[in-house]
Amino acid sequence: MSSVYAVGIGPGDISMMTGEARRALEKSDVIVGYKVYIDLIRDLCVGKELIESGMRRERERCRKCVELAKAGKTVALVCSGDAGVYGMASPLLEIAYEEGFDDVVIVPGVTAALSGSAVLGAPLGHDFCVISLSDLLTPWEVIEKRLKSAAQGDFCIAIYNPSSHKRADYLKRACDIMLTILPPDRPCGYVRNIGRDEMSYRTCTLSELADEDVDMFTTVFIGNSSTRIVNGRLITPRGYDQK
């Protein structure tokens, strides 16, 4: 039996991958993943067996990985960003347990909250929450409760999956919920296509954010009560200036 690695490849550009992630890909006989993610690392896949898929059917993909490893192949299951944050680590570990398979290694990576934050400046310089607006696997009531709790707790907030074709107004809905608690001029920002050629970003206020046109490749940031926009960058102080 060989290992299955769940590999967080970071936001896109290979330079943002860790050495450990690169090594896991090198060691693998088979690389499994969503085609869009494999496209990002194709230079590292030369001579490997590739199993590329569309989205969904994640459990089947995990089962296939375990099956291959039981047959002696070392397998890398690639995830965009981190392997754990909305990634494949959790379904893979569950399926592996069901199949009596033990040799799963989780390789972390730079998730969009961190890579997007670096582009904007330092919006996550203090306690923060990460919330996905996708209601594919989470009831909207739970998402709404989390948005309110995050605002009430004065957290910095990173929002994943702010929009999609079917959910075009979700970011506006989320902003409207938060505007019941937070002021309209709360500093915000967003980054599109992090770590890719067409990357773009913008800072704005929470009330402006509600009407911004974002897509599923955008990560959104909402500041806490200390966050400021300074010289076009979004900065949440750690508090040193008070000392």
Place this chain on the structure above:
Amino acid sequence: MSSVYAVGIGPGDISMMTGEARRALEKSDVIVGYKVYIDLIRDLCVGKELIESGMRRERERCRKCVELAKAGKTVALVCSGDAGVYGMASPLLEIAYEEGFDDVVIVPGVTAALSGSAVLGAPLGHDFCVISLSDLLTPWEVIEKRLKSAAQGDFCIAIYNPSSHKRADYLKRACDIMLTILPPDRPCGYVRNIGRDEMSYRTCTLSELADEDVDMFTTVFIGNSSTRIVNGRLITPRGYDQK
């Protein structure tokens, strides 16, 4: 004028650094940082000017970086984990603005929430919060409010700085607050010395966590209402099994 890079070096082992972080160190003439962090990357510092410091005095350290860059040196300011998450990105950008200096580049890295999560399994498989228990720069009332909000929002929670010599009982205090909202058998875990030789980890319940002996090099994880301990690993489902 040259650049100042705020570089997130990841949890400890050089293999967990990104290629971009490594390249920023290579490009730099001067490497500035807390001695404990520079020790982790000393192999990459050969031939560089090193400015090693104790903790605190972060603003002075940032000002020194800007001064060196203005004099033509390329500077890397190293941060453990990510550059933004409780890191130097935020004070560095503030000081740079005060000094009229523009060329600051933030290089993200794998923060302990992600690297610790990978060791335990997948505790951060759904929406999560990151909270520091250090009240050096944050009033305890704010920390308490955030702990409550995170528990009320049913977030997975990663806790940084759970203890220190002066704050030996802080994790117990935090657990006691959360036990007013969360059940005593809520699955939890912690990892000590992530990415270093003496790494250790454990899963436990929230009531057990309150009495665990943790130190400042420990990252603590508290599950959400779906988190389970399976085969010794802490797993928060994404929900695929309901589909």
